Amino acid sequence: MANTRRTSLEHKSASCPRLRITGESMREYLPGESQVSPPRPEIKDIVIQLFTHRSVIEPILVPAVVEPLLVLVLAGAARVEERVLGGEWEAAEVSAGDFFLTNTDEPYEMRWQTHGGDTFEVMHLYLGLPLIEQASRELLGEHAGPVRLCDVSGARDGHIAFVMEQLRTELVGERSPSCLFARSLAQALAVHLVRSYLADTQPARRVNALQAYKLRKVTDAMSAHLGAEFNLAKLAGLAELSEYHFSRMFKRATGLSPSQYFIRLRMIRARQLLLETPRSIIDVGLEIGYSSPSHFSQVFRREVGVTPSEFRRA
Structure with a gap:
C-alpha cells in the first residue's frame, strides 16, 4: 500500500x-x-x-x-x-x-x-x-x-x-x-x-508561469555564467519575453525572482568549491563573480547562514 x-x-x-x-x-x-x-x-x-x-x-x-x-x-x-x-x-x-x-x-x-x-x-x-x-x-x-x-x-x-x-x-x-x-x-x-495517480483535488491553472523548456534554457544559461554579472535583459531574450513579463513568469514558476535564483545558484557553486577544493575564499568568490571578499562573505552569510570560513570549518 x-x-x-x-x-x-x-x-x-x-x-x-x-x-x-x-x-x-x-x-x-x-x-x-x-x-x-x-x-x-x-x-x-x-x-x-x-x-x-x-x-x-x-x-x-x-x-x-x-x-x-x-x-x-x-x-x-x-x-x-x-x-x-x-x-x-x-x-x-x-x-x-x-x-x-x-x-x-x-x-x-x-x-x-x-x-x-x-x-x-x-x-x-x-x-x-x-x-x-x-x-x-x-x-x-x-x-x-x-x-x-x-x-x-x-x-x-x-x-x-x-x-x-x-x-x-x-x-x-x-x-x-x-x-x-x-x-x-x-x-x-x-x-x-x-x-x-491523479490527486483527488486539482489546483487552479497557474497562469503566466514560465514553460518548463524555457525555464530550463534560462537556468542552464545562469549556471554556465555564474562569474558574469547578472543580465536580466539577456535572460529575458532567451525566453523571448520582455524583462517585465519574464521576471513575473519566472517567479511564478520558481518562487524566486531571476536575480534571487541566480544568487542561489552562485551559493550552491560556492559551497561545492569550499568543501571539495583547497582554493582560497577569495578565489572562490572571484569564480562566482564577487570581486570584493567582504561582499562575497556578506551574501554567503545571508544565504547560507554562516560565513564562508565558518562553513568550510564546519
Missing part, C-alpha cells in the same frame, strides 16, 4: 524560502554519488539521473521540482523517512522495484538508513510538463486543465518499474540510443500516471 505524503506544507520554515528547481539541478542538492554516463543526445522532456546513496542520518532539504519526479529503487534496501517542514516523520521500507512519485510544490525533508549493505541505488526520471499535459488532453479532454499527480512513497507498480528500466537501458546502456523509442516510452508512462 502506498504511503502518501501530504502535498502542501502546512508549516513552512521562514528560514527556508520556497524553491522549485528543474530536474537537472537536483544532483546539486542530494548527498549521493551521481553516476556519470557517456554523453547522450538530449531528448526533450526526459531527464534521467542515477545515484548511489549511503545512509543519511541528518535530514536534508529536498527542493520541489518543476516536473513530476519518479524515483525507482534499482538495488539495495533502505528505510526512507520523509516529512513536510515542521511535520511528523513518515517512514517507508523500500527495496529494488519500489518507486516514489513526487509532484509537490514545496520543499520537504528526507533521511534514510540502508539495510544489508552500505549503499542503495536509485534512478530519477523527470517527465516534462508537455508530456503530462498531452496525456491529460487525450484522456480527460482537450479542455482539461493541468493535472496534479499524487505524492507516493515506497509503492510497487510493475508497469512503472518496467518502463523506467526500459528507459534506463535505452538511454544509458545503448551505444546509439533512439530518441523516438525513448520518447514513446515516456509518453506511455505519462499516460499511465494520469490514469492511475
Whole structure:
C-alpha cells in the first residue's frame, strides 16, 4: 500500500524560502554519488539521473521540482523517512522495484538508513510538463486543465518499474540510443500516471508561469555564467519575453525572482568549491563573480547562514 505524503506544507520554515528547481539541478542538492554516463543526445522532456546513496542520518532539504519526479529503487534496501517542514516523520521500507512519485510544490525533508549493505541505488526520471499535459488532453479532454499527480512513497507498480528500466537501458546502456523509442516510452508512462495517480483535488491553472523548456534554457544559461554579472535583459531574450513579463513568469514558476535564483545558484557553486577544493575564499568568490571578499562573505552569510570560513570549518 502506498504511503502518501501530504502535498502542501502546512508549516513552512521562514528560514527556508520556497524553491522549485528543474530536474537537472537536483544532483546539486542530494548527498549521493551521481553516476556519470557517456554523453547522450538530449531528448526533450526526459531527464534521467542515477545515484548511489549511503545512509543519511541528518535530514536534508529536498527542493520541489518543476516536473513530476519518479524515483525507482534499482538495488539495495533502505528505510526512507520523509516529512513536510515542521511535520511528523513518515517512514517507508523500500527495496529494488519500489518507486516514489513526487509532484509537490514545496520543499520537504528526507533521511534514510540502508539495510544489508552500505549503499542503495536509485534512478530519477523527470517527465516534462508537455508530456503530462498531452496525456491529460487525450484522456480527460482537450479542455482539461493541468493535472496534479499524487505524492507516493515506497509503492510497487510493475508497469512503472518496467518502463523506467526500459528507459534506463535505452538511454544509458545503448551505444546509439533512439530518441523516438525513448520518447514513446515516456509518453506511455505519462499516460499511465494520469490514469492511475491523479490527486483527488486539482489546483487552479497557474497562469503566466514560465514553460518548463524555457525555464530550463534560462537556468542552464545562469549556471554556465555564474562569474558574469547578472543580465536580466539577456535572460529575458532567451525566453523571448520582455524583462517585465519574464521576471513575473519566472517567479511564478520558481518562487524566486531571476536575480534571487541566480544568487542561489552562485551559493550552491560556492559551497561545492569550499568543501571539495583547497582554493582560497577569495578565489572562490572571484569564480562566482564577487570581486570584493567582504561582499562575497556578506551574501554567503545571508544565504547560507554562516560565513564562508565558518562553513568550510564546519
